[in-house]
Amino acid sequence: ADARAKGAAAAMVRRAPDDVPGDFPILVVDDTLHGLERLGVAARARSRARVVAVTGSVGKTGSKEALARALGRIGPTHASAASYNNQIGVPLSLARLPRRARFAVFEIGMNHAGEIGPLSRMVRPHVALITTIAPVHLEFFPSVEAIADAKAEIFEGLVRGGAAVLNRDNPHFDRLRRLADAHGARIIGFGEDKDADVRLICTRIEVDGARVGTDLLGQCLTYRIGMPGRHWVLNSLGVLGAVAALGADVPRAAEGLAGLVPLKGRGARHRVALGDGAFVVIDDSYNASPPSMAAALATLGAAPLAAGGRRIAVLGDMLELGAWGPDLHRALAAEIAAQAIDLVFACGPNMEHLRGALPEGKCAFYAPDSAALAPRVVAAVHADDVLLVKGSFGSRMNVVVDALLARGTRHQAVNG
Numbered sequence: 001a002d003a004r005a006k007g008a009a010a011a012m013v014r015r016a017p018d019d020v021p022g023d024f025p026i027l028v029v030d031d032t033l034h035g036l037e038r039l040g041v042a043a044r045a046r047s048r049a050r051v052v053a054v055t056g057s058v059g060k061t062g063s064k065e066a067l068a069r070a071l072g073r074i075g076p077t078h079a080s081a082a083s084y085n086n087q088i089g090v091p092l093s094l095a096r097l098p099r100r101a102r103f104a105v106f107e108i109g110m111n112h113a114g115e116i117g118p119l120s121r122m123v124r125p126h127v128a129l130i131t132t133i134a135p136v137h138l139e140f141f142p143s144v145e146a147i148a149d150a151k152a153e154i155f156e157g158l159v160r161g162g163a164a165v166l167n168r169d170n171p172h173f174d175r176l177r178r179l180a181d182a183h184g185a186r187i188i189g190f191g192e193d194k195d196a197d198v199r200l201i202c203t204r205i206e207v208d209g210a211r212v213g214t215d216l217l218g219q220c221l222t223y224r225i226g227m228p229g230r231h232w233v234l235n236s237l238g239v240l241g242a243v244a245a246l247g248a249d250v251p252r253a254a255e256g257l258a259g260l261v262p263l264k265g266r267g268a269r270h271r272v273a274l275g276d277g278a279f280v281v282i283d284d285s286y287n288a289s290p291p292s293m294a295a296a297l298a299t300l301g302a303a304p305l306a307a308g309g310r311r312i313a314v315l316g317d318m319l320e321l322g323a324w325g326p327d328l329h330r331a332l333a334a335e336i337a338a339q340a341i342d343l344v345f346a347c348g349p350n351m352e353h354l355r356g357a358l359p360e361g362k363c364a365f366y367a368p369d370s371a372a373l374a375p376r377v378v379a380a381v382h383a384d385d386v387l388l389v390k391g392s393f394g395s396r397m398n399v400v401v402d403a404l405l406a407r408g409t410r411h412q413a414v415n416g
Contacts, residue, residue: 012036033088040094040122047097049078049104050246053123055116055154056131056167057147058292059235060085062227063131064107066239066260070253071246075102085109090119103246111320112140113150120157127245128154128185129165129238133172136289139322148172152179163188163245165238168196188217188245190237198241203233207304209258212236217244223254226261228302231295265398267299272408277383279309280414281404284390285397288318290328293390294335300388301339309384310342314377314400316370316391317348326353333357345380347373348395370396374403381407 001019003011010025012035020026029035044051052071054064061083068079078101080093085107097104106123110116120128133148141147152175155164164180166173168189177187190198201220202213209226210233225236236257243253262268265286271278280303284296293315300311313336321328329350336344336358343364346355355366364380367373370391377400381387387404391397405411 012039036088036095037091037122040091043095043097044122044124046099047101047104049097049101050127050248051104051106051123051125052127052129052242052246053106053108053120053125053154053157054129054131054242055085055108055110055151056129057134057136057151058289058295059131059231059238060107060109061263062232062266063129063235063239064105065263066236066257067105067129067242069260070239070243070256071103071105071248073252073256074248076100077103077105079105080107083107083109087115087119091122094122103248108154110150110153111137113146114153116150117153117156120154122157124157124159125154125162126159127163127165127242128158128180129242130154130167130176131235131238132167132170132291133176134289134291135321135324135328136291137320138324139320145172145175148175149179152176155180155183155185158183158185160184162186163242165190165241165245167191167234167238168193169234186245188241190241191234196237198237198244200233200237203230205230205233205302209260214240216240216250219250221251221254223251224258226258227267229267229295229299231292231298265401267296269414270405270411271414272405272411274381274383274408277306278408279381279383279385279387279404281401281411282386282388283398283401284388285316285401286393288316288390288392288395290318290321290331293318293332296388296390297332297335297339297341300386301341303386305386306384308382309386310382311340312343312345312364312377312381312385312387313341314345314373314387314389314397315351315354316346316373316395316397316400317350319350319392319394321350325350329353330357336362343380345373345377348391370399374400378403378407 012027071077164185169191199215347367365376
């Protein structure tokens with residue numbers, strides 16, 4: 001009844017509830033998840049769209065959004081909403097695939113082996129993009145090689161003659177290439193490696209983005225990305241490799257990358273008024289892993305400062321790292337030392353290992369959780385400071401972001 005009141009046209013249920021009006025269409029199925037999967041499969045079967053599936057240890061959602069914007073320059077494009085990348089999100093995104101879409105982009109994620117294969121077989125992509133392989137979800141895997149094997153399940157759904165777009169710089173490239181070959185995939189490698197098919201030639205990182213020069217399958221191409229950070233430059237190579245694999249207009253697609261802006265919780269920037277000045281909050285609070293943390297710290301280190309301003313990292317635990325967690329958190333000390341970061345605020349059991357690895361005076365405050373950390377960060381912030389807030393979703397670092405935005409008299413989103 002609530003769903004109908006909010007505008008639902010019908011409901012698929014395991015049993016018909018008693019409180020639904022008789023004129024509301026009800027479809028009774030044995031299992032609603034299986035029913036959702038069948039809806040997704042039916043939508044995919046009727047579609048003539050060229051389809052890309054995206055996975056990887058980091059960069060999935062950003063690459064999916066970039067592909068949607070790039071392909072949208074060429075024709076009607078459908079993409080997964082938010083991070084709808086699991087056993088519910090993927091069939092739901094498929095079920096929403098419009099009949100008229102020319103392109104479709106689906107994000108596929110996993111926490112355990114065996115999860116990506118069934119989803120890829122539903123999506124049946126023409127192109128499978130694996131952004132990178134890194135030590136993420138190690139709690140559930142015996143090794144990073146096992147993570148690579150689990151990500152390679154995305155090749156199981158490739159249509160005949162499909163392509164695999166792989167990070168040539170990643171140490172697991174050869175492993176992924178062998179697994180893709182086993183499924184008959186064409187291989188397109190991207191990165192800085194001299195043998196990459198989509199090869200970075202030069203780049204200039206700017207406050208609000210980057211300019212990029214590439215050799216794309218023998219064609220020189222220059223373009224701009226509206227997202228700051230070297231990791232975004234490398235992600236864009238994979239995106240354009242996927243566009244090329246589809247046979248689409250790459251130069252036209254590349255024009256769409258200039259309009260990218262950081263998403264909430266994924267690098268969105270806010271300028272917060274404080275007295276006669278303002279401070280900047282980089283909201284990267286949605287998730288965290290060792291590679292994404294290193295990329296975010298590098299972005300903070302490159303942020304311009306006014307006189308008297310400080311670069312401050314506010315960090316919560318990186319989760320699902322298992323027995324590797326303490327060492328991987330301690331290793332962040334080297335990343336922080338490599339950047340011009342003035343202070344660190346940290347919370348969570350794993351971040352206590354980072355606190356012990358930092359030089360004396362570098363960690364301004366440590367707390368057991370984000371709720372206890374937030375008021376200390378708010379009390380310490382000054383005008384002209386730039387703060388990065390980052391941690392895994394379960395660390396609830398959005399609490400710190402919300403407190404910082406409430407600190408000023410007003411705030412506005414900024415790009416750069």
